[in-house]
Amino acid sequence: MNGHDSYGGDIFTGHSRAKKRAVPRVTAERDLVVEDAASGFCGAVVGFDRSYDGEFVKLEDARGAVRLFALREAAFLIDGEPVTLIRPTAATPKKETRSASGSTRVDGLRARVARTSRIWVEGVHDAALVERVWGHDLRVEGVVVEHLAGLDNLAERLADFAPGPGRRVGVLVDHLVTGSKETQLTTGLGPNVLVTGHPFIDVWQAVRPAAVGISAWPQVPRGEDWKTGVCDRLGWGTPQDGWRRVYGAVESFRDLEAPLIGAVERLIDFVTEPR
Template sequence: MALGAPDCQVYDAPVNDRYGRDVLAGDWKAARGGRATPIEAETGLVVEDVETGWCGAVVAVEKAGGMQVVHLEDRRGRVKGFPLGPGFLVEGRPAVLTVPTARRKADLAQARKAASRTASGSIAAPRTPARVARRSRLFVEGRHDAELVEKVWGDDLRAEGVVVEMLDGVDDLAALIRDFAPTADRRMGVLVDHLVPGTKEYRIVEEARRVRRYAQHVCIVGHPYVDVWESVRPERLGWERWPTIPRGTSWKHGILAELGWPHETQADVARGWKRILGTVRSYADLQPELLGRVEELIDFVTVGASGGPIAGQDG
């Protein structure tokens, strides 16, 4: 064979691309399976959590721990919660779960409804200029009573122009009535703690009833609790019922000790009451024995009730 070009067929050899194709070519930001699509987490929607592989149908969406949570029920009936948002697959495609529109509308309607009512449950009156205070007054035994009444009924009382005044106890209630000298247009409502037969408070009210000159312009009512603290529903503090404090032990200090809170000084008592008061959101967090009595007093000093003998609460 003559020397020269080899007697063979020549092929174009492929280029050996050690690095593959250009990774920046095309839409390199796009996720596998496509970009995530916002989808409302409607009840019954079947989704998969990408991180855990949990697959199930949406059974609820709720707010918990400051975030929206979607609950998924798998085919075995087990339910598990996940943070609402990205990280899900719907029919194999990335999805961002969002709060259902109907749910958002319901939440908004509920919020508007709540905003239209005061803490006492009354329909909130339109904003108006400050009203001149009535001459009638509502008296309570001490600071804690006044703060509780303000928190729940404050908006109502301001709308009606009713001032709440604190008494440093009711040991000389008859003298307080004479000093105030109530009249038909200057009524006096008084809220008394622990007003049950046989107590010191009951005897004080009985004596006040003898002030006949002012009887029809005064309304005295009370609740059966040792202290106004006890009118807060015990569930707000994690109890089924308020504990019984042994005789000889300061009731408030004993309650704070039961709660495991500081209780040695009056400053501890003040801070403890602030914490208890902080658990009260509306009238629903108070015992009915207090609710009815305060409403009765407000009616008496604002509606112009017909009057009558000084009333006692028999427990």
């Protein structure tokens, strides 16, 4: 023998004389779902990073965990097939097809005539965050969001509005947990009123801590104003300063906690159902 083993090598790589199959190059557009071939981590493309080690892609899985992976040859899988991801070029940006809520964006949108049905939220911060994430969807559906200036005004507002078939009200409530004052104020309101909410003390807390650059929201003792206490503990200045940080950190549904996302989606479905 001449020392060359024509049958040796890794059987999974094919014969040494076999022509290697070209690995397709795929542009790593935002929200493209891929799997890292080495670790099995599966997630959507949410960004990129660059260091002295080279280019990296950021992947976010279904639980919100974000990890960095090097943009190496054949390092990823799509539908089980190896691909090489490449970073999009600035000269050919992808046209955004998704709204901030994750829904399909409607091009050339003209706002629909407002429905009679309404969504009510407790305060201006709740209304601003709902508009920031779901504003496109609300204009497509013709849904108006109004704030109550406090849940104590709910009964009076409902009496004036007189909900009925085709005239529904969806109410988004903070701190909607068993035994709370909020729960007591929102029970037995009839079939044309739907109350949903989240367990957080304030809608600020429904913004993911990572989005505002903190590890967790501070604990504020009962009896102390929550927003003031948060800003004091984080060194954010006044509650007005803190709100600017919170509002500016929210770009899409990915920056919000799941209970708030689910609550708003249910309200939109409720007030847009046919009679």
